[in-house]
Amino acid sequence: MIDDTFSQVHTLLLAHLSGGDQPELITGKRVYAHETEAGATDAPVVWSFRYDPQQDTWIRESIFHGDPAVNAPERAADRWALQDFPRGSAGTGLQLAAVDIDADGDLDLVCPGKSGLYLFENLRRDSQRD
Numbered sequence: 129m130i131d132d133t134f135s136q137v138h139t140l141l142l143a144h145l146s147g148g149d150q151p152e153l154i155t156g157k158r159v160y161a162h163e164t165e166a167g168a169t170d171a172p173v174v175w176s177f178r179y180d181p182q183q184d185t186w187i188r189e190s191i192f193h194g195d196p197a198v199n200a201p202e203r204a205a206d207r208w209a210l211q212d213f214p215r216g217s218a219g220t221g222l223q224l225a226a227v228d229i230d231a232d233g234d235l236d237l238v239c240p241g242k243s244g245l246y247l248f249e250n251l252r253r254d255s256q257r258d
Contacts, residue, residue, distance in 0.1 A: 154176050173219075
């Protein structure tokens with residue numbers, strides 16, 4: 129088990145976001161993946177996971193943590209992500225892309241989903257660029 133603390137994960141990606149030797153596993157909670165399941169209105173997240181072989185465990189790091197849809201309609205048919213979640217609520221959608229959008233030598237994340245299209249610029253500096 130990597131992480132069982134959140135629901136509605138739909139995609140994952142292996143990418144070298146930190147510039148280390150091992151790629152990170154990037155995933156998160158999809159906004160309104162299944163509007164009728166438990167967790168549908170929970171806060172969306174985008175996380176990276178790094179495996180630590182010495183501890184035989186996965187270490188989670190937050191890339192984004194949003195707010196829940198506290199005023200979402202009870203009926204799933206009446207829900208709309210762009211209205212129900214606070215503006216800027218990014219999730220992982222059905223796909224992720226890790227690409228150097230700003231041509232600065234590191235990978236950035238592009239996250240499309242029901243709440244919009246989001247770019248997470250990688251602000252880390254790896255040791256090779258110092």
